[in-house]
């Protein structure tokens with residue numbers, strides 16, 4: 001007798017529970033403002049409510065979903081609350097979530113063109129769409145020498161850029177024989193920590209990553225970079241890589257890409273431009289100057305999963321010349337050989353990233369771009385910038401406060417003039433209230449509050465309420 005017993009979810013039950021999950025998510029969005037934005041769970045609290053061991057017998061789906069409500073929700077920090085202003089946004093939208101769900105339903109692996117041609121071709125096309133949408137150089141188009149690929153994160157993108165730069169600088173010697181410890185990479189004191197992590201992973205070593213000083217606006221000083229490169233060359237070292245940032249995480253500082261590119265070209269260094277959050281702003285012609293000089297970059301990335309309504313994970317990574325990246329990361333074991341690859345007529349994205357397997361992430365990005373249209377995306381980005389600028393204006397006009405950095409776009413760095421203790425107390429009080437969530441940074445050695453406007457549903461009334469809460473807590477702490 002064949003064993004016909006099955007524990008699988010039947011297609012009928014999948015349909016029914018699927019509707020229930022979509023209903024749950026829609027209801028969640030409707031009540032998200034009712035929860036404290038920052039989870040109040042204490043360490044171990046969520047885990048203590050979970051059984052010691054996995055269930056022996058399967059459980060009803062209703063029970064599982066009920067536990068999401070009962071056990072999981074109290075341990076959620078609500079990134080999709082319009083009152084979330086912490087870190088940088090990781091925003092989402094209906095079309096993106098549904099595109100991601102479809103990707104799960106199709107469940108394809110897109111490592112090779114032949115493992116799902118649509119997965120590769122849609123990705124290539126959507127990344128080509130974004131080149132003129134963001135005013136990026138034509139060199140990044142797949143029809144030229146370059147091309148784009150979706151990575152999970154900006155961290156992965158900078159790692160791949162660093163690896164390709166390493167190989168270009170050593171004529172692929174370091175991939176064959178290993179690094180010699182003489183390669184030197186550069187970023188600024190304000191650069192995201194992912195560059196240091198990449199230097200560690202790539203075998204460059206954190207000691208060989210130079211943090212260049214910044215100016216009064218926290219942007220990298222090209223002259224200081226040039227001086228450090230010259231000093232390293234004179235010491236017999238091999239400078240090979242620079243990471244410039246368009247919109248630093250700490251203060252939204254914008255490095256002078258054009259001037260940095262000039263320095264890079266003199267010594268033939270790989271220039272990577274990290275525009276993780278702020279690249280999205282370039283959708284609007286009035287913010288295009290952000291990308292000034294990017295035409296001289298060897299690689300570039302921005303994250304639609306931060307500010308372009310595409311839920312995590314979705315980082316768009318472009319290279320000006322794909323052959324360095326591919327030659328750096330390509331391996332071809334027998335079991336992956338196929339006619340399409342041999343023909344050279346297709347892209348195999350496994351050669352553009354660290355892992356082999358890859359999800360069909362282009363679907364959600366395609367859904368977002370088609371749902372909103374360029375016009376819709378621009379509208380919401382402009383609105384976020386406008387609201388942040390309004391908040392910055394309120395800070396400027398209140399003598400108890402100061403702006404700690406220029407606020408070029410959607411991030412406002414501000415603080416009480418009274419010093420760190422007062423600012424820490426204000427931050428703690430605001431976050432404990434549950435009404436909103438802000439995080440901090442240090443600028444010029446001083447504790448600074450950061451308010452980043454970028455959640456999909458943040459409107460004027462939310463930002464007004466945020467400022468009102470800042471004023472209320474400031475008065476209470478002073479009283």
Ligand SMILES: *Cc1c(COP(=O)(O)O)cnc(C)c1O
Pocket residue numbers: 088152153154155156192194245247248249274275276277303315
């Ligand atoms: C958020 C951010 C990163 C890291 O992004 P991941 O996609 O989470 O790796 C890197 N650089 C900048 C400038 C960022 O804002």
